[in-house]
Amino acid sequence: MTVSTAPSPPTQRTLTFRDAVREALELELARDPRTFIMGEDIGAYGGVYKATAGLLERFGPERVVDTPIAEAGFVGTAIGAALAGKRPIVEIMFMDFVLVAADQLLNQAAKLRFLSGDAVRVPLTVRTQHGVGAGTGAQHSQCFEAFFAHVPGFAVAVPAFPADAKGLLASAIRMDDPCLVVEHKALYPIKGDVPEGEYLVPFGQARIVEAGDDVTIVAYGRAVHIALAAAAALREREGIGAEVIDLRTVVPLDMETVLGSVRRTGRLVVVHEAHRNVGIGAEIAARVGELAWGDLRAPIRRVAGLDMPVPYAQPLEAAWLPQPDDVAAAVRAVLRST
Numbered sequence: 001m002t003v004s005t006a007p008s009p010p011t012q013r014t015l016t017f018r019d020a021v022r023e024a025l026e027l028e029l030a031r032d033p034r035t036f037i038m039g040e041d042i043g044a045y046g047g048v049y050k051a052t053a054g055l056l057e058r059f060g061p062e063r064v065v066d067t068p069i070a071e072a073g074f075v076g077t078a079i080g081a082a083l084a085g086k087r088p089i090v091e092i093m094f095m096d097f098v099l100v101a102a103d104q105l106l107n108q109a110a111k112l113r114f115l116s117g118d119a120v121r122v123p124l125t126v127r128t129q130h131g132v133g134a135g136t137g138a139q140h141s142q143c144f145e146a147f148f149a150h151v152p153g154f155a156v157a158v159p160a161f162p163a164d165a166k167g168l169l170a171s172a173i174r175m176d177d178p179c180l181v182v183e184h185k186a187l188y189p190i191k192g193d194v195p196e197g198e199y200l201v202p203f204g205q206a207r208i209v210e211a212g213d214d215v216t217i218v219a220y221g222r223a224v225h226i227a228l229a230a231a232a233a234l235r236e237r238e239g240i241g242a243e244v245i246d247l248r249t250v251v252p253l254d255m256e257t258v259l260g261s262v263r264r265t266g267r268l269v270v271v272h273e274a275h276r277n278v279g280i281g282a283e284i285a286a287r288v289g290e291l292a293w294g295d296l297r298a299p300i301r302r303v304a305g306l307d308m309p310v311p312y313a314q315p316l317e318a319a320w321l322p323q324p325d326d327v328a329a330a331v332r333a334v335l336r337s338t
Contacts, residue, residue: 010195018188020162021051021127024169025089027198029059032087035173038065038074039091039127048093049129049188075101075126079109082124089173094140095130095182098147109178110153121176127169131184131222131273132321138309141317143274148180149251149283155179155203156251160224162192164248167201174200184222184273204252208261212241215267215331218258218284220247223271223322230327242331250280258284259292266297267334271327276304298337301330 015023029035037052043066046053056064067074071092078088092098098105109122132141148154155175157168165183172179209224210231219227224246231242243261247254262268268288270281281302288300303322311317 012193014191015162015194017162017165017190020166020194024166028173035087036063037089042091071097071100075104082122087123089125092128095128095144096142106151122178123176124178125172126180129183129185132310133186137312141310146279157249158182158221160246163194167199171200203249206245206247206254206257209246210244212243214241216243216261216265217269218245219271227271229324262292263295268300269330271303273305275307277307298334303327303330
C-alpha cells in the first residue's frame with residue numbers, strides 16, 4: 001500500500017523586501033532564457049534601489065540591459081521584444097515616469113491582445129516604485145496604480161511584505177499579458193520570512209493579515225503597515241478588534257474576501273497612500289455599497305493621501321501621508337456612526 005504524504009513546506013529565510021525582489025528576478029532569469037531586464041541604471045549600478053545588484057555579473061549585458069533616460073523608447077522596445085517571443089522585465093525607477101511611456105503602456109501594451117483578436121500576447125512585466133517618505137517631492141513620489149486599474153489590459157500588484165514581493169513578481173513574469181508590479185520605496189529595507197526556491201503568489205487573492213470582529217480595514221502596499229499599526233493600537237488601548245485585509249493586487253481585485261469580512265463586521269475603512277479623489281478606495285467603497293449595502297452598519301470611510309502635490313519638506317510630507325492615528329480616528333468614527 002502506497003501512503004501519500006503532503007509535500008514539506010519550503011524553507012523560510014529572513015530576507016529584506018529588496019532581496020526578495022532580487023531573488024525573484026534571479027530565479028526567473030535562470031529559469032527562462034527568454035527573460036531579460038532593461039531600465040535605467042539597472043546594470044553596472046545595480047539599480048537606484050539596488051534591487052538588481054549582481055544580476056549583470058551573472059547574466060551579462062544582453063539580459064541585463066542599461067538604457068538611456070528615454071522611457072517611451074525602451075518601453076516600446078520591450079513591447080516589440082514581447083511580441084517577438086521574449087519576456088521582458090522593465091524597471092521604471094520612479095512611478096512618476098510611467099507618464100512618459102503612458103502611450104506605449106496604456107494604448108499599446110494593454111490593448112494589443114484585444115486589437116489583434118487574441119492573435120498576439122504581450123508578456124511584459126513593468127516594475128516601478130512609488131510613494132512618499134524620502135523627501136523626493138511632487139515629481140518623484142506619486143502613486144499612479146489607479147491609472148492602470150482604470151485602463152483594461154494590465155494586471156496590477158502592490159506587495160506589502162517580502163514574501164509577496166517575491167511571489168507576486170514571479171507570477172507576473174510568467175503571465176502572458178502585461179503586468180505592473182509596484183514597490184514602495186520605503187519598504188525595501190523591511191524584513192520578513194520568504195520561502196526558498198520557486199515561489200508564486202497568485203494574483204487576485206487578498207489576505208487577512210489581522211483578524212477582528214468590529215471593523216474591516218482594507219489596504220495595500222505600505223498602507224497595510226499603517227493599518228496594522230492602527231489596529232494594534234486600537235486593540236491594545238480600546239479593545240477594538242480591527243480586521244486588516246492586504247489586497248496584494250488591485251487588478252484583479254479580490255472583492256470576495258473584502259465582502260466576506262464586511263458582512264461579518266458591518267463596517268469598512270479603506271486606506272491607501274494615493275490621492276483620495278477617484279482612488280482605489282473609491283472603487284472598493286462603491287462595490288461594497290452595491291453588493292453589501294444591507295450588511296453595512298455605518299458609512300464607509302476612506303483614509304488617503306491629500307488631494308494636493310506631495311510636499312518636499314519632511315514635516316509637510318508627513319502631514320500629507322496617512323498616519324496610524326488617522327486610520328484609528330476613521331475607525332472610531334464608523335463605530336460612533338453605528
